[in-house]
Structure formats: structure tokens, C-alpha cells
Amino acid sequence: MVASGAVSAEELAHARTQLATAQATLASAQAAVSGARENVERNRALVDNSGIRNNPQVTAAAAQLRQAWLNKQRTQIIAPIDGFVAKRTVQLGQRIAPGTPLMAVIPLQDVWVDANFKETQLKKLRLGQRVELTSELYGDDVVYHGKLQSLGLGTGSAFSILPAQNASGNWIKIVQRVPVRVELDPKQLQEHPLRLGLSMAVKVNLHDEGQGLLPTAPTGTPTHGTDAYDKHLKDADAAVNAVIDANLGNARD
Numbered sequence: 001m002v003a004s005g006a007v008s009a010e011e012l013a014h015a016r017t018q019l020a021t022a023q024a025t026l027a028s029a030q031a032a033v034s035g036a037r038e039n040v041e042r043n044r045a046l047v048d049n050s051g052i053r054n055n056p057q058v059t060a061a062a063a064q065l066r067q068a069w070l071n072k073q074r075t076q077i078i079a080p081i082d083g084f085v086a087k088r089t090v091q092l093g094q095r096i097a098p099g100t101p102l103m104a105v106i107p108l109q110d111v112w113v114d115a116n117f118k119e120t121q122l123k124k125l126r127l128g129q130r131v132e133l134t135s136e137l138y139g140d141d142v143v144y145h146g147k148l149q150s151l152g153l154g155t156g157s158a159f160s161i162l163p164a165q166n167a168s169g170n171w172i173k174i175v176q177r178v179p180v181r182v183e184l185d186p187k188q189l190q191e192h193p194l195r196l197g198l199s200m201a202v203k204v205n206l207h208d209e210g211q212g213l214l215p216t217a218p219t220g221t222p223t224h225g226t227d228a229y230d231k232h233l234k235d236a237d238a239a240v241n242a243v244i245d246a247n248l249g250n251a252r253d
Contacts, residue, residue: 053244058244062240062243062244065236065239065240065243066236066237066239066240069232069235069236069239069240070232070233070236073232073235073236074232077102078228078229079105079228080226080228080229081105081107081224081226081228082107082109083105083106083107083108083109084105084106084108085103085104085105085106086103086104086105086106086196087103087104088102088103088104089101089102089103090102090103106196108189108193108194108195109186109189109190109193110186110189110224111184111189111194111196112149112181112182112183112184113133113146113181113182113184113200113202114179114180114181114182115179115180115181115182115200115202116156116177116178116179116180117177117178117180118175118176118177119155119175119176119177119178120175122151122178124206125148125151125180125204125206125210126148126208126209126210126211126212126213127148127149127150127151127210127211127212127213127214127215128147128148128208128210128211129147129148129204129205129206129208129210130145130146130147130204130205130208131145131146131147131148131182131202131203131204131205132144132145132202132203132205133145133146133182133184133200133201133202133203134200134201135194135198135199135200135201136198136199136200137194137195137198138192142188142192144184144185144188144189144192145184145185145188146182146183146184146185147182147183148180148181148182148183148204148210149181149182149183150180150181150215151178151180151213151214152178152179152180152181154178155176155177155178156176156177156178156179157176182202
């Protein structure tokens with residue numbers, strides 16, 4: 001038709017352009033169909049043999065809900081231990097930043113005594129030996145009972161920020177002191193509570209053989225722990241399960 005003059009060359013060019021556009025649209029549609037089939041197979045592989053609770057989308061939504069629940073609960077600051085507020089550095093209405101110390105909580109039912117014995121007094125000290133203590137607060141009327149919990153592995157001067165470095169010929173002998181930790185009876189602490197920083201007089205029963213100079217086995221359990229945040233985790237899991245159960249009920253209905 002172009003050769004005979006019935007159709008102009010411009011109309012032929014427009015027809016070829018429309019044909020190329022239609023072919024491109026067809027190829028795009030075929031690619032979309034192929035991608036959709038791949039997504040169906042992929043999603044089918046994710047959800048095959050899985051229930052509502054372990055469905056990937058349900059699991060992701062449950063994680064978001066759990067995190068939002070914990071964020072809301074953590075707007076209230078909970079002390080990790082039971083005790084008494086000894087020093088408060090924040091006031092009502094004051095803005096605080098994360099990591100700012102707010103107060104010091106002292107567990108008076110679980111305090112100990114650090115006795116600084118001279119190095120000349122350490123020869124017969126052993127772990128587990130019985131100890132009697134008196135404080136300046138109550139005087140000799142109240143006698144605390146405890147035991148040696150640990151013997152320091154270095155003097156106080158050795159662990160100072162700037163330990164002394166005495167050169168040869170310029171040295172004056174000073175009797176060093178080693179910290180010895182004494183564990184107190186919790187019942188006596190409840191009856192006669194102590195305060196931090198008090199002066200104590202310590203008497204160790206050297207006739208007690210004790211348990212040696214060094215511990216023979218590592219500590220199996222941590223000295224201190226807290227379960228103050230366990231309730232938050234349990235409440236978050238309960239909220240997630242409640243939402244899933246409610247939707248399961250609607251699905252059955």
C-alpha cells in the first residue's frame with residue numbers, strides 16, 4: 001500500500017511505533033506474570049506445613065507488638081533490687097537523658113565488710129573462718145557473726161591509679177594492707193541494720209582451719225541477680241497470645 005501510494009510513509013512509521021509499543025507491553029505483562037508465579041511459589045514454600053501462630057507474617061506482627069508493649073512498660077523505671085534510697089540526684093519534673101544516674105539504692109540486708117588486714121596478719125587467715133565484728137554504731141552490745149568470703153589478691157596500693165614506684169636506695173618500708181571480705185549474717189543485719197562506710201572491729205577465729213587460701217572451684221551461680229523485668233516479658237507474651245486467640249476465634253466464626 002505504501003508502494004502504490006495508498007498509505008503514506010508517515011502512517012507506516014506510526015503503525016510500526018504502535019507495534020513496537022504493543023510488543024513491549026506484552027513482554028512486560030509476561031514478566032509480571034512470571035514474577036507473580038514465583039512469588040506465589042515462594043509464599044507457598046514459606047507457609048506450607050505452618051499454622052497461624054508460626055506463620056511468618058503473624059510472627060513478624062507479634063514481634064512488633066511485643067516490642068511496642070515493652071517500650072510502653074519501660075516508661076516506668078523499676079529498681080532491679082530491693083533496698084533503700086541512699087542518694088537521689090533527680091527531682092520531680094526534671095528531664096533526664098538515657099544513662100543518667102537517678103539515685104543510689106542500697107540493699108541493707110545484703111551488705112558486707114571489707115577488712116584491711118596488715119600483711120603481717122595474713123599468715124593464718126583462711127577462707128570460711130568464723131569472724132566476730134562490732135561496730136561503732138552499736139558498740140560492744142551488738143556482736144555480728146560472719147565468715148571470711150574472700151582474700152584479696154593484691155594490696156590497695158597495687159591497684160591504685162598511680163601505684164608507687166620506689167627506686168632502689170630510696171625506699172621506706174610501709175606495712176601494706178590487703179582487703180579481706182567478710183560475709184555477715186542476714187538475720188543479724190535485719191535486726192541491727194548497718195550503714196555504708198561505718199567503722200567495724202573484726203576478730204577472726206584463727207583456730208578454725210577454714211577452706212584454704214584460694215577457692216577450689218568457680219562460683220556456679222551469680223552473686224546477685226534480678227527478676228524485676230521478667231513480669232514485663234510475660235505480660236508481653238500474654239498480650240501477643242490474646243490477640244492471636246481473638247483473631248483465631250473470628251476466623252472460626
